[in-house]
Amino acid sequence: MALLDAVHAPVTEAGPRQLARLVKAALGMVWASARREFSGVMVAAVLGGAGSALQVYLTGRLVAGLTSAGTGLPAGLGVKICALAGVTIGLGFLASFQRERERVVGELVARHAQTQVLEVSAQVPMESFEEPAFYDRLQRAMVTAEIRPVQLASGLLSTLVATTGALGVAVGLLTISPLLGVLVPVAAVPLWLAAHHANRALYMFTFRMTHDDRTRAYVSDLMASKESAAEVRAFGLASFFRARFDRLYDARLAAVRDVAGIRLRASLAGGLGSGLVVGAVILLAVRLVATGSLSLPEAGTAIVAVALLAQRLAAATDGAARLHESTLFVEDFVTFVEPERARVRAVATAREPAGFDRIALRDVSFRYPAGSAEVLHEIDLDLRAGEVIALVGENGSGKTTLAKVLAGIYQPTRGTVSWDDVVLDEPRTRAAREQIAVAFQDFVRYRFPIAENITVGRPTRADDREAMIEAARRARADRFVEQLPEGYETQLGTQFLGGSDLSGGQWQRLALARAFFRDAPLIILDEPTSALDPRAERELFDDIRTLCAGRTVLLISHRFANVRSADRIHVMAAGRIAESGTHEELLDLGGRYAELFHLQASTYLDPKGEPWHPLQPS
Numbered sequence: 001m002a003l004l005d006a007v008h009a010p011v012t013e014a015g016p017r018q019l020a021r022l023v024k025a026a027l028g029m030v031w032a033s034a035r036r037e038f039s040g041v042m043v044a045a046v047l048g049g050a051g052s053a054l055q056v057y058l059t060g061r062l063v064a065g066l067t068s069a070g071t072g073l074p075a076g077l078g079v080k081i082c083a084l085a086g087v088t089i090g091l092g093f094l095a096s097f098q099r100e101r102e103r104v105v106g107e108l109v110a111r112h113a114q115t116q117v118l119e120v121s122a123q124v125p126m127e128s129f130e131e132p133a134f135y136d137r138l139q140r141a142m143v144t145a146e147i148r149p150v151q152l153a154s155g156l157l158s159t160l161v162a163t164t165g166a167l168g169v170a171v172g173l174l175t176i177s178p179l180l181g182v183l184v185p186v187a188a189v190p191l192w193l194a195a196h197h198a199n200r201a202l203y204m205f206t207f208r209m210t211h212d213d214r215t216r217a218y219v220s221d222l223m224a225s226k227e228s229a230a231e232v233r234a235f236g237l238a239s240f241f242r243a244r245f246d247r248l249y250d251a252r253l254a255a256v257r258d259v260a261g262i263r264l265r266a267s268l269a270g271g272l273g274s275g276l277v278v279g280a281v282i283l284l285a286v287r288l289v290a291t292g293s294l295s296l297p298e299a300g301t302a303i304v305a306v307a308l309l310a311q312r313l314a315a316a317t318d319g320a321a322r323l324h325e326s327t328l329f330v331e332d333f334v335t336f337v338e339p340e341r342a343r344v345r346a347v348a349t350a351r352e353p354a355g356f357d358r359i360a361l362r363d364v365s366f367r368y369p370a371g372s373a374e375v376l377h378e379i380d381l382d383l384r385a386g387e388v389i390a391l392v393g394e395n396g397s398g399k400t401t402l403a404k405v406l407a408g409i410y411q412p413t414r415g416t417v418s419w420d421d422v423v424l425d426e427p428r429t430r431a432a433r434e435q436i437a438v439a440f441q442d443f444v445r446y447r448f449p450i451a452e453n454i455t456v457g458r459p460t461r462a463d464d465r466e467a468m469i470e471a472a473r474r475a476r477a478d479r480f481v482e483q484l485p486e487g488y489e490t491q492l493g494t495q496f497l498g499g500s501d502l503s504g505g506q507w508q509r510l511a512l513a514r515a516f517f518r519d520a521p522l523i524i525l526d527e528p529t530s531a532l533d534p535r536a537e538r539e540l541f542d543d544i545r546t547l548c549a550g551r552t553v554l555l556i557s558h559r560f561a562n563v564r565s566a567d568r569i570h571v572m573a574a575g576r577i578a579e580s581g582t583h584e585e586l587l588d589l590g591g592r593y594a595e596l597f598h599l600q601a602s603t604y605l606d607p608k609g610e611p612w613h614p615l616q617p618s
């Protein structure tokens with residue numbers, strides 16, 4: 001936790017200046033997303049304030065009329081009562097209007113905030129997803145964007161409405177007794193101090209719980225998602241996960257009780273302090289009657305106004321407290337969204353490389369943010385336009401990492417990637433992704449219709465059905481898709497209405513089709529056939545040049561026989577390129593490639609060195 005605090009100190013430690021900045025940011029959010037609705041409530045607030053002043057004035061006139069009339073009814077009593085009732089009904093209507101508008105403003109701000117968090121999350125550098133602190137910030141920003149806008153809107157609007165209402169009553173009271181009018185607002189001070197303390201406690205609680213909350217959400221996801229459902233049942237993990245979930249929730253509940261205690265004590269102290277002030281002011285009103293400074297009707301009206309003002313001030317303080325609370329959380333949103341916007345702007349202005357005749361990696365090293373050591377060391381690699389280049393090597397040797405650096409997913413820690421003479425800095429790398437198609441080893445299974453699983457490869461040409469079907473054909477996905485009753489319109493994902501599932505190999509063919517549909521000059525295929533049957537695998541590798549004609553291809557495979565026709569094969573070992581050459585050159589070299597190639601080939605030979613025929617007894 002100490003580390004997290006150092007990375008992102010909670011805002012409660014900050015002074016009024018930072019709070020003012022956050023209030024400004026919060027207002028900016030409301031204004032940007034709900035200008036019209038917000039303006040409507042402002043007008044209602046002003047009307048409400050005027051109505052409150054009128055209410056006090058009419059009450060005063062009514063009381064004065066009643067006391068001066070002696071035993072009979074005063075003249076114009078009916079009109080005064082009707083006017084007072086009319087103002088009260090009007091104020092009630094304004095209150096309902098405000099409540100309903102608040103809801104709409106809250107939703108509008110929530111949508112605005114969530115869109116920004118999602119946009120940023122989808123664009124942050126991939127390295128961010130390697131840092132636990134990033135997930136904490138993301139989680140806080142997500143939660144803030146989801147639930148705080150409603151609180152922000154309601155806090156802001158009810159503060160405005162209650163403050164204008166309080167001002168109206170205060171104006172009425174000041175005309176009766178300036179002393180009482182000045183003293184009543186003091187009742188808001190203990191309420192505000194208490195709210196400030198309570199908000200701090202809540203924010204610190206949320207801040208400190210983020211990591212544990214994420215762990216709990218992960219465990220609950222394991223228990224409730226389709227991806228883990230089979231293993232959870234096969235290994236009987238339900239009670240094991242349940243115990244872990246309970247432990248985490250117990251810790252949270254203990255912390256919730258602590259923070260609830262702090263908030264309750266603060267609220268009691270605030271209410272007590274405020275009540276004492278109001279009581280003292282009423283006593284003072286009585287004393288002013290005794291000393292003859294106030295008449296009895298004036299004192300009666302003043303006491304009603306004091307109670308009304310205290311009530312409005314409490315509402316205004318409550319609104320301000322909610323605004324303050326949500327503002328603390330706005331910090332989580334702002335610190336997440338703002339820095340990333342600068343990067344996005346930089347990318348928007350970056351020139352996309354025009355293409356390449358040669359891609360060159362020079363002295364490229366890479367270390368994962370979470371890793372203690374470099375996983376790529378001083379890599380020099382060239383890919384010329386139209387070549388098929390293969391990467392082979394044992395598990396963990398760095399093939400996927402290198403492919404991701406080439407794909408512009410990761411930025412090298414040291415060294416450069418250039419397209420011809422253009423060195424790709426971060427913005428250019430992002431821009432260059434437009435010209436790269438990748439089929440990842442851990443590709444995504446989109447729970448969309450089949451056609452969309454392919455067209456997300458290049459959403460801007462999603463309407464090109466012919467190209468979509470052609471991509472499916474190249475990935476040999478057309479055969480099984482055409483046998484499905486709804487063909488390319490088949491919804492995937494059994495969690496959605498009418499959805500069905502595919503086999504691992506069929507999903508992989510869709511991932512391949514997606515890469516083909518992207519139609520980019522550089523195609524990176526990381527273990528593209530790991531789930532395919534031997535026939536499909538053979539077909540793909542035999543045809544790779546035709547399938548990717550005119551493109552530059554980087555192929556990664558564990559099966560050495562698959563890459564033997566590549567223009568150049570690089571053998572990776574412990575993050576370095578250990579050997580390079582054509583299949584024949586590498587066999588002649590008699591090194592690691594030759595050893596691993598023969599090792600794999602031997603599994604297809606019987607003990608006498610003949611090809612293995614499993615159906616014929618040896």
Ligand SMILES: Nc1ncnc2c1ncn2[C@@H]1O[C@H](COP(=O)(O)OP(=O)(O)OP(=O)(O)O)[C@@H](O)[C@H]1O
Nearest residue numbers: 130368370371375394395396397398399400401402
């Ligand atoms: N996100 C990560 N954070 C830290 N280290 C990582 C991360 N991903 C991979 N590594 C480490 O980087 C090294 C290279 O991994 P990489 O996935 O590039 O290997 P690979 O050759 O593609 O392996 P495989 O053949 O198993 O797919 C491994 O030692 C791995 O533990």
